[in-house]
Amino acid sequence: MNAAPGPSSSPSLSALADPPPRMMDSAAMDYFLIELVQTLSQSAKVADARAKKVEQEMIDAGLLPPPPPPPQVLKGRKELQRESTVPTLDKTPAEEEEESVRARLEAIGLHVGANITERLCHDRLGFSDTLDTIKFICKELWSTCWDKQVDNLRTNHRGVYVLQDNSFKPIARISSWESRADATRRAKLVESPLTLVDSDSDSAVQYVAMSAGTLRGSLARLGLQATIIPEINLPQCTFQVKLPKGA
Amino acid sequence: MPPQLGLAAVAFVSAQNHPILVRALLTPTDDLLKFHYLAHTSLDVIDERIAAAPKNPESYLGFLYAMEEVAVYGYITPLKVKIILALTLTDAVVRDADVIAMFKAFHLAYYRSVANPFLKLHTPLDTPSEHSTLLLAGSAQWKGFRRRVDEVARAVGALPVSTS
Numbered sequence: 001m002n003a004a005p006g007p008s009s010s011p012s013l014s015a016l017a018d019p020p021p022r023m024m025d026s027a028a029m030d031y032f033l034i035e036l037v038q039t040l041s042q043s044a045k046v047a048d049a050r051a052k053k054v055e056q057e058m059i060d061a062g063l064l065p066p067p068p069p070p071p072q073v074l075k076g077r078k079e080l081q082r083e084s085t086v087p088t089l090d091k092t093p094a095e096e097e098e099e100s101v102r103a104r105l106e107a108i109g110l111h112v113g114a115n116i117t118e119r120l121c122h123d124r125l126g127f128s129d130t131l132d133t134i135k136f137i138c139k140e141l142w143s144t145c146w147d148k149q150v151d152n153l154r155t156n157h158r159g160v161y162v163l164q165d166n167s168f169k170p171i172a173r174i175s176s177w178e179s180r181a182d183a184t185r186r187a188k189l190v191e192s193p194l195t196l197v198d199s200d201s202d203s204a205v206q207y208v209a210m211s212a213g214t215l216r217g218s219l220a221r222l223g224l225q226a227t228i229i230p231e232i233n234l235p236q237c238t239f240q241v242k243l244p245k246g247a
Numbered sequence: 248m249p250p251q252l253g254l255a256a257v258a259f260v261s262a263q264n265h266p267i268l269v270r271a272l273l274t275p276t277d278d279l280l281k282f283h284y285l286a287h288t289s290l291d292v293i294d295e296r297i298a299a300a301p302k303n304p305e306s307y308l309g310f311l312y313a314m315e316e317v318a319v320y321g322y323i324t325p326l327k328v329k330i331i332l333a334l335t336l337t338d339a340v341v342r343d344a345d346v347i348a349m350f351k352a353f354h355l356a357y358y359r360s361v362a363n364p365f366l367k368l369h370t371p372l373d374t375p376s377e378h379s380t381l382l383l384a385g386s387a388q389w390k391g392f393r394r395r396v397d398e399v400a401r402a403v404g405a406l407p408v409s410t411s
Contacts, residue, residue, distance in 0.1 A: 017351035115362040121325040221326055
């Protein structure tokens with residue numbers, strides 16, 4: 001049983017148990033995330049165009065009733081499955097595109113959040129209750145992903161938590177073409193940030209989509225099914241976390 | 248120096264008590280059924296231990312019980328995945344630190360395999376079906392998990408380095 005490490009260098013147990021943390025350049029990560037959103041929008045456009053083409057062919061062949069089509073279940077490819085779960089309301093094409101990009105980003109975030117949480121929990125002890133898990137998220141998850149902790153946590157003690165970050169990293173440096181007028185207009189209309197129809201908060205929504213997904217994935221891996229509603233108030237961002245009753 | 252422990256088997260059980268992976272390490276041709284049974288009984292003991300401690304801050308559950316030449320140790324991750332180790336009973340002293348190191352290595356192996364983004368390639372996007380995807384990690388299709396578990400076992404010294 002005295003197996004000295006042979007030619008295929010088997011790592012020692014301590015190296016496997018507690019590997020040195022892998023680091024990543026944070027500037028590179030920021031650029032990557034920005035480009036991620038852009039690239040996914042392009043890719044989503046291509047996927048949607050492809051799906052529409054198939055849809056059109058099916059309509060032409062008489063397999064589908066002509067538009068408005070009911071939410072159909074197109075089997076086969078993953079992108080089509082994804083689209084059919086988004087109900088086809090009367091949306092403008094631009095909104096549909098945004099919706100599909102947001103769905104993709106959120107799915108990526110789900111995966112990333114779940115696994116980062118798993119890794120962060122490697123050395124720590126269990127959670128005593130829901131508030132403890134939320135606090136873990138506010139402190140450790142936030143500082144791992146976005147270099148700071150949540151600035152304000154509020155709860156109504158009935159399953160709704162509000163996490164407020166005064167300078168949320170992904171959108172802290174967003175700027176837009178219609179710069180200053182937009183900024184002041186936004187400052188005045190602070191009560192209803194999401195109803196503004198300007199490019200700035202629209203694009204901010206996309207950049208926040210992945211973070212919302214990260215939150216949701218992290219909570220899901222910890223066993224809490226939550227709905228996350230982000231509200232953007234550049235550069236401040238607030239996440240409303242709704243947990244099911246009894247949590 | 249690899250500790251002189253005989254690692255007979257390791258079992259991973261999910262939060263809903265479904266088996267993710269059961270692997271026999273000393274004699275890979277041994278019948279797995281025995282270790283499934285071992286894992287089942289360990290689950291009961293683990294549940295008792297958790298119920299006993301109202302807030303369970305400790306991950307390492309320690310020695311659970313001993314049965315016909317294996318000693319069983321348990322560990323529960325903060326995300327409620329249980330890892331069960333069966334060590335062959337020896338006369339040597341088994342240090343807690345060694346066992347904890349083994350558990351951490353197995354936890355990492357599990358984490359790396361579950362982090363595979365291609366596990367969910369064929370399931371629809373927005374079903375938050377965490378559970379079924381975790382189960383997938385141990386299925387026969389994804390050899391990475393087994394490979395990593397074998398690697399840990401090799402590091403412990405249980406498997407001779409040259410075999411697969």
